[in-house]
Amino acid sequence: MYHSWLDRWDEQRARRGEEGKKTTDFVLDAERAFPRAKKMASIEEFCVLADQAVADPAFFDEPSGSDQGFERKDGWLKFPSDISTDIEANNLVWAKITESGSFDQAMVIFHHWNARARNRQIANFFSLLGVTVVEIAMPYHFERSRPGSTHADYMLSPNLGRTIQSVRQAVWDGRKLIRWLKSEGYREISVLGMSLGSWVAGLVAARDSAVSKASLFLAAGSLADMVWTGRATRSIRASLEPEIGLADLRQAWGPLDLENYAHSLARPDLDLHVVLAKRDKVVLPELSERFMQRLKDAGANPNILALNCGHYSLAIPPYILLVGLSLKRFLS
Template sequence: MYHSWLDRWDERRARRGEEGKGRTALTLDAERAFPGAEKITSLEEFCVLADQAVANPAFFDEPSRSDQGFQGQDGWLKFPSDISTDVEENNIVWAKIADSGSFDRVLVIFHHWNASSRNRQIASFFSKRGITVVEIAMPYHFERSRPGSLHADYMLSANLGRTIQSVRQAVLDGRKLIRWLKREGYRDISVLGMSLGSWVAGLIAAHDPAVSKASLFLTAGSLADMVWTGRATRAIRDSLAPEIDLTVLRRAWGPLNLGNYAQRLARPDLALHVVLAKRDKVVLPELSASFMQKLEDTGARPNILELNCGHYSLAMPPHILLAGLSLKRFLSSPDKGRRT
């Protein structure tokens, strides 16, 4: 009875999230994803560049290592993004800092797609326990929102190139913030990503050796599969399906597939923590299971917590309390963890 109610609650929440989401046209916009690719006009050419990006270890490296432009005041930090877009507001990165008073540990949080508020309770909980929390705004969210938009449609959409650009921008912004935190004296840097934010946090952890721990909530490997099968992205699939199939989409969004970086995530100095929802209709459990298997096949030993709830109901007690306690143990432990 309880789980039937939980499923209905998740479905109602998903329906509310559909407001303002409509079908759009599939667009390549290759030059956004791959600078210098203005002449690319076919899906095959786009996919060739995507294949090259997956093989290029520098694709998610910062184009500029300048520390200029960081401004902090009253618990806020802002700095210029290294990727310039046609939305002026999106080109300035904002982050909210909950200071613990210690430089021992810091946790950088990457929120979910279309988040309407930051995670104040998580920030307060950990900052009171000696872990500074920095909540960064991902592209086209919060202070970076596109004027007039009802949701963060530029972050994830049927525009293949803009989606890659947006996720890559989120990764570069996060890496730039992490480098600043290291320069400020923070020693142990962890990242936490939720749903779409878990892809960003995972890509950062895979490419940035400064990250020692990564916690991924509601995650999987292939972003293409998540969009194609997920409850929250039906409008995007409906936009893509008339012109592209899942096999091609997987290749086009290959640079965003965490499974392609499983070997990097298995590096011995990175600890992984994963929270999954067994009743998830947004990130399907079979996609998560496939990614977990790939991680373990490469030698990673993620600490995995599976809860009997849905994607949205993870935020409800007792599930969020269990997830929070698991995260606390993970951040406090020096070990790489185990399945729970």
């Protein structure tokens, strides 16, 4: 009875999240995704560049010498993104800092897709435990929102190139922030990602040795599979399906697939913590289980908490309390 109610609650929350989402045009836009790419007309050409990006260990490495422009005031940090887009507001990164009074540990939080507000409760809780919390705005979210948009439709969309550019921008922004935290004297850096934010946090952790702990909430490996099967991305699939199949989408978005970086996430100096929802309709459990197996096959030993709730109901008691306690033990 309780779980039937929980499933209905999640479905109602999903329906509210559909408000304002519309089908839009399928676009390759390779020149946004890949440096020096030329305008192209075929998905086959796009996939060749995607394969090259997966094989390129520097694809998520931000430019050297880009540590200028940080401004800190009244608990906020802002700095220019090293990827310039045609949305001016998106080119300035904002982060909310909740100080702990200690330089032992800082945790960077990447929120879920279409987040409306930062999580003051999480920030305050962990700051009291001695962890400085930095909540970064991902591309097209919060202060970086596209004027006139009802959700972050440029972060994840049927525009294949812009989606790769947006996630790559989020990774570059996160790594730039981590360099700043290290320069400020923080000794241990952790990342926490929620849903879409877990893809960003996972890519940051896979590519940045400064990260010693990564916690991924509601995570899977293949972003293509999540979009194709997930409850929250039906409008994107409706735009994609007449133009591209799932197999091609997996290859096109291969640079964003965490399974392709399993061996990097399994490095011995990185601790992994994963929170999964057994009744998740947004990130299907079978996708998460496949990712966990890929990590284990690569030699990782993730600390996994699997709760019998849905994607959205993870945020309500008692589940959120269990998550908080598990994350507390992981960080300490």
